Amino acid sequence: MSTVIIPSSVPSPAEDCEQLRKAVQGWGTNEGLIISILAHRNAAQRKCIRQTYFETYSEDLLKSLEKELTSDFERAVLLWSLDPYDRLALLANDAARKWNSSNRVLIEIACARSSHELFLVRQAYHVRYKKSLEEDVAAHTEGDFRKLLVALVSSHRYEGPEVDMSLAKSEAQILNAKIKGNIYKHEELIRILTTRSKAQLNATFNHYNNEFGTAINKDLKSDPKDDFLSALRAIIRCMNCPEKYFEKVIRLAINKMGTDEGALTRVITTRAEVDMKAIKDEYQQRNSVPLDSAIVKDTTGDYEDFLLALIGHESA
Amino acid sequence: MSTVIIPSSVPSPAEDCEQLRKAVQGWGTNEGLIISILAHRNAAQRKCIRQTYFETYSEDLLKSLEKELTSDFERAVLLWSLDPYDRLALLANDAARKWNSSNRVLIEIACARSSHELFLVRQAYHVRYKKSLEEDVAAHTEGDFRKLLVALVSSHRYEGPEVDMSLAKSEAQILNAKIKGNIYKHEELIRILTTRSKAQLNATFNHYNNEFGTAINKDLKSDPKDDFLSALRAIIRCMNCPEKYFEKVIRLAINKMGTDEGALTRVITTRAEVDMKAIKDEYQQRNSVPLDSAIVKDTTGDYEDFLLALIGHESA
Numbered sequence: 001m002s003t004v005i006i007p008s009s010v011p012s013p014a015e016d017c018e019q020l021r022k023a024v025q026g027w028g029t030n031e032g033l034i035i036s037i038l039a040h041r042n043a044a045q046r047k048c049i050r051q052t053y054f055e056t057y058s059e060d061l062l063k064s065l066e067k068e069l070t071s072d073f074e075r076a077v078l079l080w081s082l083d084p085y086d087r088l089a090l091l092a093n094d095a096a097r098k099w100n101s102s103n104r105v106l107i108e109i110a111c112a113r114s115s116h117e118l119f120l121v122r123q124a125y126h127v128r129y130k131k132s133l134e135e136d137v138a139a140h141t142e143g144d145f146r147k148l149l150v151a152l153v154s155s156h157r158y159e160g161p162e163v164d165m166s167l168a169k170s171e172a173q174i175l176n177a178k179i180k181g182n183i184y185k186h187e188e189l190i191r192i193l194t195t196r197s198k199a200q201l202n203a204t205f206n207h208y209n210n211e212f213g214t215a216i217n218k219d220l221k222s223d224p225k226d227d228f229l230s231a232l233r234a235i236i237r238c239m240n241c242p243e244k245y246f247e248k249v250i251r252l253a254i255n256k257m258g259t260d261e262g263a264l265t266r267v268i269t270t271r272a273e274v275d276m277k278a279i280k281d282e283y284q285q286r287n288s289v290p291l292d293s294a295i296v297k298d299t300t301g302d303y304e305d306f307l308l309a310l311i312g313h314e315s316a
Numbered sequence: 317m318s319t320v321i322i323p324s325s326v327p328s329p330a331e332d333c334e335q336l337r338k339a340v341q342g343w344g345t346n347e348g349l350i351i352s353i354l355a356h357r358n359a360a361q362r363k364c365i366r367q368t369y370f371e372t373y374s375e376d377l378l379k380s381l382e383k384e385l386t387s388d389f390e391r392a393v394l395l396w397s398l399d400p401y402d403r404l405a406l407l408a409n410d411a412a413r414k415w416n417s418s419n420r421v422l423i424e425i426a427c428a429r430s431s432h433e434l435f436l437v438r439q440a441y442h443v444r445y446k447k448s449l450e451e452d453v454a455a456h457t458e459g460d461f462r463k464l465l466v467a468l469v470s471s472h473r474y475e476g477p478e479v480d481m482s483l484a485k486s487e488a489q490i491l492n493a494k495i496k497g498n499i500y501k502h503e504e505l506i507r508i509l510t511t512r513s514k515a516q517l518n519a520t521f522n523h524y525n526n527e528f529g530t531a532i533n534k535d536l537k538s539d540p541k542d543d544f545l546s547a548l549r550a551i552i553r554c555m556n557c558p559e560k561y562f563e564k565v566i567r568l569a570i571n572k573m574g575t576d577e578g579a580l581t582r583v584i585t586t587r588a589e590v591d592m593k594a595i596k597d598e599y600q601q602r603n604s605v606p607l608d609s610a611i612v613k614d615t616t617g618d619y620e621d622f623l624l625a626l627i628g629h630e631s632a
Contacts, residue, residue, distance in 0.1 A: 119435070122472050130478045134471060135511040146503070150511075154470035155450060156438050162446045187462070195451040195466075 001277035003312030005040055013052040016041070020049070020064075021057060029068040031302040038077060039309035043084050043273060050081065072261045073303040079269040080310070085117070089124040089133070091266060092153070096136040101145060101227035104234050104249075105266070106137060110152040111238035112245065115159050122153075144185040144228060151194035152235070158197040168203035169211075171196070175204065176212050179219045185228060193232065198239050205236070243278035246271055247286055250279065254298050261299075264307070272310040280311060317593035319628030321356055329368040332357070336365070336380075337373060345384040347618040354393060355625035359400050359589060366397065388577045389619040395585040396626070401433070405440040405449070407582060408469070412452040417461060417543035420550050420565075421582070422453060426468040427554035428561065431475050438469075460501040460544060467510035468551070474513040484519035485527075487512070491520070492528050495535045501544060509548065514555050521552070559594035562587055563602055566595065570614050577615075580623070588626040596627060 011019075016037050023030040023037075038046065053061040065077055079087055088109050095105035110118055125133040134154045141149055171192050178186045196204070208216045220233050237245035246267050253260035253267070271279060283291040292313045299307060327335075332353050339346040339353075354362065369377040381393055395403055404425050411421035426434055441449040450470045457465055487508050494502045512520070524532045536549050553561035562583050569576035569583070587595060599607040608629045615623060 119472075126472075126474050126476075130474060130476055132472055132474045132511060132513070135474065135513075138507045138511045146507075150507075151466070151470070154467070154472070156435075156442075156448055156470070158442050158446060158448045158451065160442075160446050191454045191462075191466075195448060195454045197448070197451075 001275065002042070002273040003276040003280065004042060004272055004310060005312055006042055006045075007040060010041070010045065013045070013048045014056070016049050017053045017056055017061075020053065020061065024064045024068045031069070031073070032305070034065070034069075034077065035302065035306050035309055038081060039306055046081060047083055071303070072265065072299075073301070073306060075261075076265045076269060076303060076306050079265060080272075080306075083124070084270075084273070085120040085124040086128060087270065088113075088121045089128050091270070092121065092125065092133055093129055093136065096133070096140045099137075099140045102230075104231070106149050106153055107231060107234045108238055108245075108270075110149075110155070111235050112242040115155075115157045118153070119156060144190075145231070147187070148190050148194065148228075148231065151190060155194055157195070158200075160197065161199050162197075163199050163203040165203060165207075168200065168207045171204045172208040172211060175208060175216060176219075179216070179222075182222070184220065184232060189232075193235055201236075201239060205240070242271075243275050243282045246275075246279045247282040250283060250291065251287060254294050259298050261303070264295075264299075268307050268310050276311055317591065318358070318589040319592040319596065320358060320588055320626060321628055322358055322361075323356060326357070326361065329361070329364045330372070332365050333369045333372055333377075336369065336377065340380045340384045347385070347389070348621070350381070350385075350393065351618065351622050351625055354397060355622055362397055363399055387619070388581065388615075389617070389622060391577075392581045392585060392619060392622050395581060396588075396622075399440070400586075400589070401436040401440040402444060404429075404437045404586065405444050407586070408437065408441065408449055409445055409452065412449070412456045415453075415456045418546075420547070422465050422469055423547060423550045424554055424561075424586075426465075426471065427551050428558040431471075431473045434469070435472060460506075461547070463503070464506050464510065464544075464547065467506060471510055473511070474516075476513065477515050478513075479515050479519045481519060481523075484516065484523045487520045488524040488527060491524060491532060492535075495532070495538075498538070500536065500548060505548075509551055517552075517555060521556070558587075559591050559598045562591075562595045563598040566599060566607065567603060570610050575614050577619070580611075580615075584623050584626050592627055 019033055019037055023033040037049075041049065050061045053059070053064075057064075062078055062081055065081065066074065069077055079090075082090065091105050092109050095103050099106075109121055113121070122133050125131070125136075129136070134150050137153050138146060138150045174188050175192060178184055178189045183189075192204070193201070205216050212219075217233050217236055220229050220236075223229055234245065237248075249263055249267050253263040267279075268276070280291045283289075283294070287294065291311060292308060295304060295307050295311070335349055335353055339349040353365075357365065366377045369375070369380075373380075378394055378397055381397065382390065385393055395406075398406065407421050408425050411419050415422075425437055429437070438449050441447070441452075445452070450466050453469050454462060454466045490504050491508060494500055494505045499505075508520070509517070521532050528535075533549050533552055536545050536552075539545055550561065553564075565579055565583050569579035583595075584592070596607045599605075599610070603610065607627060608624060611620060611623050611627070
C-alpha cells in the first residue's frame with residue numbers, strides 16, 4: 001500500500017506547474033513548495049505535471065529542478081519525478097554499468113516486481129538507452145553472476161497460482177543436494193530460481209523446509225561473506241516477502257556509519273507507491289522504533305522532509 | 317508479404333460459420349469447402365470466425381475440425397486456424413518437450429520474429445500452458461544448448477537502427493577469436509548472439525567479413541555435422557535473411573526421401589502471412605522451379621490443395 005498522502009482536492013496540473021515554476025525561479029529556491037506539491041501527487045499526476053510543465057515553459061521540469069537542487073535532496077526529487085518504470089530503468093542502468101558483486105538493485109527490480117512490471121522496465125530501458133537491459137547486464141557482468149543476473153532480468157515468469165507438487169518435491173531435492181554439496185552456483189539451481197513461477201517456488205521452498213528441517217535461506221547462509229550466497233538469499237526474499245527484504249535494506253542504510261543515502265532514497269522512491277505501508281510496519285516491528293523517527297534522527301533538512309512526506313509522515 | 321488470397325467480398329463470420337458447420341456435419345466431410353473458407357481469410361477474420369462458431373454452436377471450431385479431418389491435412393488446418401502467437405506457443409512447446417539438438421523451431425521463433433512478437437508468443441505460452449516458455453526450454457534442454465536457447469527465447473532485443481561501430485569491431489574480433497579457436501560454445505559468443513540488436517549484429521557480421529575475409533556463417537561450417545554450429549548458423553540466418561533460411565527448410569523438407577510434412581506445414585502456416593512471397597521468390601531463384609510445382613509434385617489431395625491455397629496458388 002502506498003504511503004503518499006494525496007490532498008482531497010488536488011490543484012490542476014497548470015496550477016501545480018505555476019507554483020513549481022515560482023519555486024525554482026528568481027532568488028533562492030522554495031524547497032518546501034516543491035515538496036508540498038511533488039511529494040503529494042501520485043505517479044499519474046506527476047506525469048501530467050511534467051507534461052504540462054514542458055508544454056507551458058518549453059523546459060523539462062527535471063532540468064529546472066536539477067539546476068536548483070543539490071545533493072541527496074536533488075537525487076531523491078529527480079528519481080521521484082520520473083515515471084516509475086523509467087526510474088527503474090535508470091537505476092538498473094546505473095547498477096549494470098557500475099556493477100559489483102554486492103549490488104542488489106538488479107535483483108530487486110527482477111524479483112520484487114511482477115513479470116508485467118519487469119517487462120515495462122525492459123521497454124523503458126529500450127526507449128532510454130537504445131539498448132536492452134539484458135544486453136547491458138550481460139556486457140558488464142561475468143562468470144556465475146552473469147548467468148544468474150541475465151537470466152533474472154530476462155525472465156517472464158508465469159504469474160498464476162497453479163502449483164505442481166511433484167515438481168516442487170523433486171526440485172527441493174535438487175536445491176538441497178546442490179546447497180549441501182556447496183555447489184550453489186550449479187546451473188540447475190540457477191535454472192530453478194530464475195525460471196519457475198513465484199507460486200511454484202514458494203511450494204518448493206515449503207517442501208524444502210518440511211523435508212530437510214531448515215528454511216532454504218538458512219542453508220544459504222553457510223558463508224555470510226559470500227556475495228553469491230547473499231544474492232541468492234536476496235532473490236528468495238524479494239520474491240517471498242519484499243517488505244522484509246526492503247526493511248532490512250533501510251535498516252542497514254540507517255544503521256551504517258554515515259547513512260547510505262543512495263539505498264535509502266532508492267527504497268523510498270521505488271516502494272512508496274507499492275508497499276511502503278508494509279515496509280514501515282515491518283520496520284517498527286523489527287526495530288521497535290517507527291521508521292519516521294529513525295529517518296528524523298538520521299537525515300536533515302529538505303532531504304529529511306521529502307522522505308518523511310513520501311512515507312506518509314503526518315506533518316510532512 | 318502475405319500470399320493468402322482474400323476475396324474482394326468476404327462473407328460475414330456468421331455465413332462462414334454456417335458453411336463450415338455444413339462442411340463438418342452429416343455424411344462425409346466437405347474438405348474443399350473448408351479450404352475455400354479458412355485458407356482465404358486473414359488472421360483477424362479467422363479469429364472472428366472461431367469466436368462466432370463457438371457462440372453459435374457451443375463447440376470450438378478446432379474440435380469440430382479435429383473430429384472430421386486426419387493426418388497432415390488435419391495438422392495443417394488446425395495450426396492455421398489458431399491465433400498466430402498461440403500457434404507459435406504450441407510449436408515452441410512441442411519443440412521444447414521433444415527437444416533434440418537438430419530441432420530449429422525455437423530458434424525460428426526467437427530470431428525470425430520481432431522482439432514484440434516474441435513477447436506475444438511468451439504471453440500466449442503463459443495462457444496456454446500455465447508456465448513460461450523459458451521455464452520449459454530450460455527444463456528440457458541441457459549444457460551449451462540450454463545456455464543458448466534459454467537466452468534466445470528470453471531476450472527482448474532492442475529494435476532500433478542505432479549501431480555502435482566500435483563495439484561492432486571489438487565484438488567481431490571476439491567472435492573471430494572464439495570461432496578460430498574452436499571454442500564457439502564460449503559464453504562470450506553466446507552473449508553477443510543472444511543479446512545484441514539485429515542492427516548491431518549486422519554491423520558486427522559486416523565488419524567480420526571485411527576484416528577477416530570470410531562471412532561468419534562460412535567460418536561456422538568447419539564441422540558440417542556439428543548440431544551446435546548448425547544452430548549458430550540458423551540463428552544468424554533467421555535474423556539476417558529469414559526468407560533464405562525458410563527457403564532452405566522447405567527445400568530440404570521437399571527433397572527429403574518421403575517429404576518432411578511437419579516442416580513443410582510449419583513453415584507455410586507460420587510464414588504465409590509474414591513473408592511467404594519472398595520465400596517463394598527465393599525458392600524459384602534457388603531451385604529453378606516454382607514452389608507451387610514442387611508442392612504439387614510432392615504432396616497429394618486436400619493437404620496439397622490447402623498448402624497451395626496458402627502460398628497463393630491461383631487456382632487453389
